[in-house]
Amino acid sequence: MIIIGEKINGAIPSTGKAIAEKDKEFIRKLAIKQTEAGADFIDVCASVDDTIELETMKWLIDIVQDATDVPIAVDSPNIYTCIESMKYCKKAGLFNSVSLEGDKIDLAFKEIADTNWECVALLNSDKGIPKTAKDRLDVFTDLMGKCKEYKIDPSQIHIDPLIEMLCISEDGIATVVEVIREIKKQYPIIHVTGAISNISFNLPARRIANQAFAVLAMSAGMDSFILDPLNKDMMGMLFATEAMMGEDEYCIEYISAFREGKFVK
Amino acid sequence: MLKIQEVKTLVETGKAKKIQAIVQEALDAGCPAQEILNAMIDSMGVVGDKFSAGEIFVPEMLIAAKSMAKGVEILKPVMSGDTSSSLGTCIIGTVAGDLHDIGKNLVSMMIESAGFDLVDLGVDVPAQRFVDAVNENKNVVLVACSGLLTTTMPALKEAVQTIKAALPEMKVIVGGAPVTPDYAAEIGADGYAPDAGSAGVKAKELVN
Numbered sequence: 001m002i003i004i005g006e007k008i009n010g011a012i013p014s015t016g017k018a019i020a021e022k023d024k025e026f027i028r029k030l031a032i033k034q035t036e037a038g039a040d041f042i043d044v045c046a047s048v049d050d051t052i053e054l055e056t057m058k059w060l061i062d063i064v065q066d067a068t069d070v071p072i073a074v075d076s077p078n079i080y081t082c083i084e085s086m087k088y089c090k091k092a093g094l095f096n097s098v099s100l101e102g103d104k105i106d107l108a109f110k111e112i113a114d115t116n117w118e119c120v121a122l123l124n125s126d127k128g129i130p131k132t133a134k135d136r137l138d139v140f141t142d143l144m145g146k147c148k149e150y151k152i153d154p155s156q157i158h159i160d161p162l163i164e165m166l167c168i169s170e171d172g173i174a175t176v177v178e179v180i181r182e183i184k185k186q187y188p189i190i191h192v193t194g195a196i197s198n199i200s201f202n203l204p205a206r207r208i209a210n211q212a213f214a215v216l217a218m219s220a221g222m223d224s225f226i227l228d229p230l231n232k233d234m235m236g237m238l239f240a241t242e243a244m245m246g247e248d249e250y251c252i253e254y255i256s257a258f259r260e261g262k263f264v265k
Numbered sequence: 266m267l268k269i270q271e272v273k274t275l276v277e278t279g280k281a282k283k284i285q286a287i288v289q290e291a292l293d294a295g296c297p298a299q300e301i302l303n304a305m306i307d308s309m310g311v312v313g314d315k316f317s318a319g320e321i322f323v324p325e326m327l328i329a330a331k332s333m334a335k336g337v338e339i340l341k342p343v344m345s346g347d348t349s350s351s352l353g354t355c356i357i358g359t360v361a362g363d364l365h366d367i368g369k370n371l372v373s374m375m376i377e378s379a380g381f382d383l384v385d386l387g388v389d390v391p392a393q394r395f396v397d398a399v400n401e402n403k404n405v406v407l408v409a410c411s412g413l414l415t416t417t418m419p420a421l422k423e424a425v426q427t428i429k430a431a432l433p434e435m436k437v438i439v440g441g442a443p444v445t446p447d448y449a450a451e452i453g454a455d456g457y458a459p460d461a462g463s464a465g466v467k468a469k470e471l472v473n
Contacts, residue, residue, distance in 0.1 A: 250324035250325075250327055250328050251322075252279075252324060252325075252328065255322055255324060255325060
């Protein structure tokens with residue numbers, strides 16, 4: 001189970017404000033708290049104007065690296081920002097993200113090849129977000145072709161099957177589940193990731209929908225989660241689900257996580 | 266002696282994969298096998314107490330016992346022939362009409378970890394079978410009877426009374442969810458334990 005802590009993202013109002021005000025201590029605390037909560041990567045996304053994005057990324061990454069040894073997920077919709085930001089990182093982290101849109105994937109894979117960097121890959125292409133499971137799996141096949149070309153091991157890849165909001169979905173999460181299962185069948189060592197809270201946009205009591213999604217997606221094979229690790233209910237749900245899937249002998253992970261305060265009674 | 270402390274920590278934290286190497290290192294460093302065994306028994310005592318106090322959970326007790334069992338595997342060849350280390354044999358079983366074995370197995374583990382040789386008769390054990398087992402095995406010092414159902418409480422009584430009628434000197438300990446200290450005394454048992462952790466402690470107490 002891989003936890004990608006999502007809190008250092010300028011799109012979150014409180015973080016955005018801290019970035020605008022250059023509130024170093026705020027960012028530092030987010031990095032430390034997420035580390036303590038068990039994050040395997042600390043996602044860093046500036047969400048600012050293009051003109052200052054790179055310098056903002058550097059500022060954020062420096063603060064995070066000073067506060068924690070947990071590797072960084074460099075996160076931007078701009079592929080060049082991600083590539084440049086890699087250079088600010090002291091150790092290999094997670095490239096978040098590439099897709100088959102345009103030449104993004106070649107630009108990114110050129111940098112990731114021969115490194116220990118991992119990479120989030122979205123299943124969309126120049127044609128946008130594929131509607132059906134079959135179309136998404138076609139994109140996946142093309143993607144794996146690229147991995148082979150650049151000799152990037154499937155274990156370095158976190159596939160994001162594209163989680164759309166539940167409230168306007170016609171089939172609930174059936175498509176996503178189908179895609180995840182097929183991907184894991186083809187490549188058992190590949191990771192499947194997703195921003196869990198996307199599922200519940202525009203619904204009330206989002207945490208309930210988020211938890212239900214996490215359980216079902218995990219059961220399908222999702223093993224990497226972009227979420228708020230300080231959300232103890234969600235963390236507890238993930239550890240409990242892992243144990244129920246038979247992946248936690250004697251429930252020791254569950255018990256240890258509880259003892260470490262990752263979730264509470 | 267540092268090695269012995271390390272062995273104790275590995276038992277208490279249930280590190281079954283690491284313990285064998287450390288037990289071997291302790292032996293190589295000249296620690297007597299008996300001393301290592303006693304240290305592990307002490308550690309299981311600590312684990313049992315923590316469980317009784319609600320500080321640890323069942324799986325943590327399980328992995329501690331598993332870890333100790335792994336350590337004992339290394340000690341066995343060194344100690345073979347030396348029976349003085351055993352507290353004696355304990356016969357255990359769930360009484361007639363009752364098929365529950367999870368609790369009984371936990372108790373077995375803790376009694377074994379306390380230093381007894383254990384003979385487990387399984388579940389649904391007729392009263393006479395306990396008596397036969399005492400006669401068939403060497404050096405039996407204790408019989409432990411378990412019953413989880415209110416409906417099998419009479420079978421527990423029958424078991425204790427059959428054992429006591431045939432073997433008046435034999436110590437008998439009872440336990441199980443519906444059993445109380447008063448009931449245990451009423452049916453003639455020598456001891457009662459409310460959980461697996463205290464069962465190990467009580468078993469030792471009864472034979473000493």
